[in-house]
Amino acid sequence: MIRVDAIVVEEFRGIRNITLELGGKNFAVCGPNGTGKSGIVDAIEFALTANVSRLSGAGTGGVSVKDHGPHVDSRNRPDKARVKLTVSVPTLRKTVSIERNIKNANAPVISPNEAEVSAVLDQLKQHPEFVLSRRELIRYVLSTPGDRAKEVQALLRLDQVESLRVVLQKIANAEERTVTPLKRDRAQAAEQLARALEIAQVGKEAVLGASNARRAVLGLPPLSELTSTTSLRDGLTTAASDQVPKVPKTQAVADMMGLRDLISVISGVESKDRNARSMASLEALGADPVAATGITRDRLLKDAIEMFDGSACPVCGVTWKPEEFRRVVADKLAHLEEIAKRRAAVEQELEPCITSLEQLQESLARVSGYGKALKPVIDTTSLDSYRTKAASWRQQLNSFLPINLTTNALRETSGVPEGVEKTLAELDVAIAALPEPTQQDAARDFLTVGQERLEAYRGASIKLKAGEERAALARRVFDTYTAASTSVLEGIYKKVEKDFSELYRFINQDDESAFSAQLTPSMGKLGFDVDFYGRGFFPPGAYHSEGHQDSMGLCLYLALMKHLLGDGFTFAVLDDVLMSVDSGHRREVCRLLKERFPDTQFIFTTHDPIWLRHMKSEGLIGPNAAVHFRKWTVDQGPTEWDQRDIWDEIDQDLKRNDVRAAAALLRHHLEYLAAELCHHLRAQVEYRGDAQYELGALLPGAIAAMRKSLKAGKMAAQSWGKKELVVEIDEREKTFSELAAKTNAEQWQINPAVHYNSWATLDKADFEPVVSAFKELMGVFFCRKCGSPLYVLPERGSTSEALRCTCTYTNINLVKK
Numbered sequence: 001m002i003r004v005d006a007i008v009v010e011e012f013r014g015i016r017n018i019t020l021e022l023g024g025k026n027f028a029v030c031g032p033n034g035t036g037k038s039g040i041v042d043a044i045e046f047a048l049t050a051n052v053s054r055l056s057g058a059g060t061g062g063v064s065v066k067d068h069g070p071h072v073d074s075r076n077r078p079d080k081a082r083v084k085l086t087v088s089v090p091t092l093r094k095t096v097s098i099e100r101n102i103k104n105a106n107a108p109v110i111s112p113n114e115a116e117v118s119a120v121l122d123q124l125k126q127h128p129e130f131v132l133s134r135r136e137l138i139r140y141v142l143s144t145p146g147d148r149a150k151e152v153q154a155l156l157r158l159d160q161v162e163s164l165r166v167v168l169q170k171i172a173n174a175e176e177r178t179v180t181p182l183k184r185d186r187a188q189a190a191e192q193l194a195r196a197l198e199i200a201q202v203g204k205e206a207v208l209g210a211s212n213a214r215r216a217v218l219g220l221p222p223l224s225e226l227t228s229t230t231s232l233r234d235g236l237t238t239a240a241s242d243q244v245p246k247v248p249k250t251q252a253v254a255d256m257m258g259l260r261d262l263i264s265v266i267s268g269v270e271s272k273d274r275n276a277r278s279m280a281s282l283e284a285l286g287a288d289p290v291a292a293t294g295i296t297r298d299r300l301l302k303d304a305i306e307m308f309d310g311s312a313c314p315v316c317g318v319t320w321k322p323e324e325f326r327r328v329v330a331d332k333l334a335h336l337e338e339i340a341k342r343r344a345a346v347e348q349e350l351e352p353c354i355t356s357l358e359q360l361q362e363s364l365a366r367v368s369g370y371g372k373a374l375k376p377v378i379d380t381t382s383l384d385s386y387r388t389k390a391a392s393w394r395q396q397l398n399s400f401l402p403i404n405l406t407t408n409a410l411r412e413t414s415g416v417p418e419g420v421e422k423t424l425a426e427l428d429v430a431i432a433a434l435p436e437p438t439q440q441d442a443a444r445d446f447l448t449v450g451q452e453r454l455e456a457y458r459g460a461s462i463k464l465k466a467g468e469e470r471a472a473l474a475r476r477v478f479d480t481y482t483a484a485s486t487s488v489l490e491g492i493y494k495k496v497e498k499d500f501s502e503l504y505r506f507i508n509q510d511d512e513s514a515f516s517a518q519l520t521p522s523m524g525k526l527g528f529d530v531d532f533y534g535r536g537f538f539p540p541g542a543y544h545s546e547g548h549q550d551s552m553g554l555c556l557y558l559a560l561m562k563h564l565l566g567d568g569f570t571f572a573v574l575d576d577v578l579m580s581v582d583s584g585h586r587r588e589v590c591r592l593l594k595e596r597f598p599d600t601q602f603i604f605t606t607h608d609p610i611w612l613r614h615m616k617s618e619g620l621i622g623p624n625a626a627v628h629f630r631k632w633t634v635d636q637g638p639t640e641w642d643q644r645d646i647w648d649e650i651d652q653d654l655k656r657n658d659v660r661a662a663a664a665l666l667r668h669h670l671e672y673l674a675a676e677l678c679h680h681l682r683a684q685v686e687y688r689g690d691a692q693y694e695l696g697a698l699l700p701g702a703i704a705a706m707r708k709s710l711k712a713g714k715m716a717a718q719s720w721g722k723k724e725l726v727v728e729i730d731e732r733e734k735t736f737s738e739l740a741a742k743t744n745a746e747q748w749q750i751n752p753a754v755h756y757n758s759w760a761t762l763d764k765a766d767f768e769p770v771v772s773a774f775k776e777l778m779g780v781f782f783c784r785k786c787g788s789p790l791y792v793l794p795e796r797g798s799t800s801e802a803l804r805c806t807c808t809y810t811n812i813n814l815v816k817k
Helices: 037-049 115-126 134-140 145-155 159-197 204-217 249-266 269-287 289-307 322-335 337-373 381-399 403-412 420-433 439-507 546-568 583-596 609-617 643-655 659-681 695-719 723-743 764-780
Strands: 003-012 015-021 027-030 082-089 094-101 109-111 131-133 517-522 525-531 571-575 601-606 626-633 637-640 791-793 802-804 811-813
Touching: 003 037, 003 601, 015 037, 015 637, 027 037, 027 609, 037 082, 037 094, 037 115, 037 131, 037 571, 037 601, 037 637, 094 115, 109 115, 145 525, 159 204, 159 249, 159 337, 159 439, 204 439, 249 269, 249 337, 249 420, 249 439, 269 337, 269 403, 337 381, 337 403, 337 420, 381 403, 381 420, 439 517, 439 546, 439 583, 546 583, 583 609, 601 609, 609 626, 609 659, 626 659, 643 659, 643 764, 659 695, 659 764, 659 791, 695 723, 695 802, 695 811, 723 764
Parallel strands: 027 601, 027 626, 131 571, 571 601
Antiparallel strands: 003 015, 003 082, 082 094, 094 109, 517 525, 626 637, 791 802, 802 811
16 A cells, blocks of 8 residues: 655645645644544545545535545636645555645546556555544444344445345345245146146146046047146147137036136135225225334335445435445345234235136136137126226235225225126026037047146246246255355454454553454355453453444454454554543553554544543654644644744734733643643653643643753753853753743732733733743754754653754753763
């Protein structure tokens, strides 16, 4: 991957113009909430990926990078909203500049523009998880197994594994759904064949027995076996030349009886009772607004997943990342799971009625055909109308929605339309009036109709067998893929699990040195349980504190990135990720990042200055590897705690004769500086549990610590016989004492004249000397050459060894001979 050396941001998000020099090292951006820290994170992400995650994806509504990436005052000039990164690519040993603006976000200016450089940047674009915020961090820990699997697999670039599994599962489910109507078709064909052959149940022996009895009447040889090509009419055309009558009386009578039986079943008491129960279930669903809406949404969401083309939502047309779209829809479907179960139960109740209606349609069609074949023709309009209604009812019951129409259809199935009974009676009379067939004619009709229905049964059987084979194959493919992918994922997760546990133990070695975790993948899910002090394995949110959960999220992220990128994990942005880590483990987190990931450049954002000091004191970031924002305005963007900027801003306030504003700014700046100086000089300040230290305690403490260090340095120089150094330190000490006296800072707690309240009542002429005095005093605490604050080494311990600056221009030994 890369390391960031410098960043320039102009007119982007809340930033007007800022340049940060990172030098490829760890860097921190600190400041209160609302001072522009996240703008830096957004700028880095935009420069590298052309996207800003907080402005895209689910939950962002009408917000977009194109419309809301530029600063609000440059929203009509997106070309002015630009970010330029200077990065080093360790694997290529090259320095690369990347400049991107909002107007042409997908056309960055890259120098050098070489294929190998583009390949590295493309890899970064494919791994936007180099930016980690707390809202993303906690998703790895506190989420459902299904959601966690999606998040982790997306991070590991295994989301296609899950996508393919979902596709295969859909195919298997769809193929299995086709088997049910095919079984129904074959059962109906078997029933029609059994009726035609006057047998109780379709089977080879029964079919051959009934057929051979009729063939014997016609003098045809018996059939010895029933194969897929056997014809019951074999030899019939050569044995008799008479035409088969259009209405075989015997079969017509049987079919009429079958139709009446169906109508009796559908309109009978048992069916009416069953339909009444189904209607009650339907009405209960329809009366529940949540359920009614949920059923509609459930169907819509399932259709959306089926129709999704991997780019745009089929409903609204909005462009989505495939894994994000499927995750959002799956989340919504999960919420509708209970409603889906209720729907499935009602659909199961409707199945007998749907089967009966399907049989009714076919029976009505056959009997209606007899009416048209009789001489004279009998009007079967009422039967055809009944068949059309039965088809409509069946279609509505199958579609289920709208619920009120399904309820109406179910209610109507119990009634027999007017005119049907009259038509059936006419058909009974006409069929009964047909001449009784001779024994030979009856046998011929028997074999002819039987062959027709045998062919229909064979066709239905072939379709069912093919459907079952497809369903079995699809399920076998799905099961094989699931088993194989689960096995591979288990291997990956075992390694991640081991690394995660080691990292977490490193942070919490004081009380959880035996900690272990279990990552368990299964069927598109990822279980995550952690040990709780040897009492068993539980979900992270069960007993662990929020701080521990955040630590787990960070460790899991680091373990995943280590597995994903290996030595290529050279860059990560942790956006407010460390805030909830409990204070007792801050140093351990700093040590973890420093020792276990020495080749990774971390960029941190935090609103907690204590975290910033921990990072510095543990050497996670260098003394000058941070920017501290103090405020943000829409006109200026973020403003840093910078010596030059602050004094210039105070001067500007005084030029406007705004003493109150200048006094407030001076006080805030001194509070900030005094806290930093106390930290660097190991000053003794009265402890406060709420960490709310006032200037009256901090500034005298910093002055006393500097005075102590200078005195110790002079005594050490005397002991080593370094006379010139003694003179130099003595002059520095005198100057420092004069400036401290000039500001009365040492008298802060007892002299009200130096307090802010008194400053605010001064006029410009009175306050200018105050500003000048404090500016000169603060200058003594900083190196004249590099401008860095002077600090005492070591940072801990009973003795101090040196007072120095970053560039070592100032380096005063504090240890006597």
